[in-house]
Amino acid sequence: MDILTSAAVVVVVLAGVGGIESRISRADRRMARVEHKLDLILDHLGLREDDPRLEEVTGLLRAGKRMEAIKVYREATGAGLKEAKDAVDRMAA
Structure with a gap:
């Protein structure tokens, strides 16, 4: 019984970590897009x-x-x- 409970806890923790990594990855991609757009605006305005x-x-x-x-x-x-x-x-x- 203890092994099944431990296995279930491990599965739940791994699923939670996977969800967090997914959110961080999406946030990183969004941030990269925003930075790229900002770089384009700065280039257009001639600012560096x-x-x-x-x-x-x-x-x-x-x-x-x-x-x-x-x-x-x-x-x-x-x-x-x-x-x-x-x-x-x-x-x-």
Whole structure:
């Protein structure tokens, strides 16, 4: 009986974690879309953020140091790993 109860608890916990991960993933995708739209608006208006650390990111990308560029971008902006990777990928394009 105890094994069945433990198994049921594990299944419920795993289902809950899966639901939370799904919500976070959707929120991340929505945030990325909003950031992309904001970048388009800033480009259209001719506005750019002049952060010297972002110049360093560009230099690192030119030198082929993508991982270091992501690290510097994260330090400069406070972005998460995925957000920073996506931003550096956009900068490289």
